[in-house]
Amino acid sequence: MKAVHYLIAEDEPLLARALAAHLAELWAEAQCVGVAANGAEALTLIDRLQPDVVFLDVRMPVCDGLQTARELCERARPPLIVFVTAYDEYALPAFDTAAIDYLLKPVEPERLARCISRLKQRLSAPEPAPALDALALALKGLLEKPEVTEPLRFIRIGVGNSVRMIPVEQVLYFEACDKYVTVATASSDGLIRTSLRELMAALDPRQFWQIHRGTLVNVAGISHAEQDEAGRTHLKLKGRAEKLPVSRQFAHLFRQM
Template identity: 45%
Template sequence: MPNAIIADDEDLPRDELRRMLAQAWPELTILAGCEHGEEALQAITRLQPDIAFLDIRMPGLSGMDVAHAVQGRCQIVFTTAYDQYAVNAFEAGAIDYLLKPITQERLDQAIARLKRRRAEPTGADSDLSQLMAELDRRLRAPAAERIRWISASVGDTIKMFPVEQILFFESDEKYTRVVSTEDEAHVRKPLKELINGLDPEDFWQIHRGVVVRADAISRARRDELGRITVELRGRDEKLKVSQGYAWRFKTM
């Protein structure tokens, strides 16, 4: 009997997908409903499901991060409200993606692909070209607006940080610490909101509370327990990398 987990940080979409799956694929057992990426990664490690339905944008580890971390241990179907993530979803090993709000017709198509994958593992990519053609038609919206400046109030002074000079962001309870090549400050905006305006090619999330500029990293070190720390050019500060983001630093 096939089984799966569902990961979504919002209750309603998670419960609705569970209901739709129960109707369309009654043989499928849902082993767990997860509220964030770290919980999903733990559930996949512990329960070893056949399938994981992962929301792409979740607090902490994203669905993409979870997919990279599990490295093909289960079939991945991404759910997302944003078309622009779909190509990266296939690069992360997804068999399909479902655009929210999920329709029953589209879910039925995904279930059919999952069943074909289970029955014929060697022919799993037979309809990938069709999916990519569909994406090519859909992914023509303008790119999301990127942050160019970060402003922070320090007493009666407003500090301005050009985003290209920022080395890393670090969550600090209700604030976010912004560290640049020459200065630092705290802003009231939470890290999870700032992430939406950062280019994921330039800024890498390496921990639930840390986002670092990729080209500021000088080296990553692994200790005897396998824990990774990152060193930045021109700074003594070392940043911890959590397990879910360790895949970024695997050698080629």
């Protein structure tokens, strides 16, 4: 059987390396032939390397994933397309309608394993890339959606009769507590009355990762990750004394690459 070749298009090097590491572990018989930093670079590499599968980030500079996929759909034999996206599930019914797959960031190994199983079935079929007309229609619908709003830039915290404006990049982590969320910076903590779910929808998923059911962490604020004797992962943050526990569901994000 012909070896399967795949290409990753992702503008965040850390996320690209993480996806490549998971694919190498879960799909050992397949081979990564290249990593592109944007859609234009991906199209060039696809022309040269002819991969069977392309993992496309939806939001990339120069040429985003949707535009890249639209161009691929116009070719005689395009690769199978898997979108890697930070969109919430409300924006994704068209992907399933088009008989393709998608992965939500941060990519979880269990979900990736199901994606690989689906890809194997499609690749073993006589015609491995059907439903291209449906894919084109699905992409058209997504491209016509209103532009996604910019990620949250400031957190407003009430202090007595005043309001503190904290730049999001200064926040080290958010932690849910009853009806409030703790906003932790290197120098102080504050409370905001919102849900972690609402915050996740407003924050840049490349900057803030969920590490526990009630915790989001600023990736740039992580000093290092360590494991205790029981194998549990904890994060040490810059400028903070405490260590944040990472649930087993998200521990794969901090494995050594």
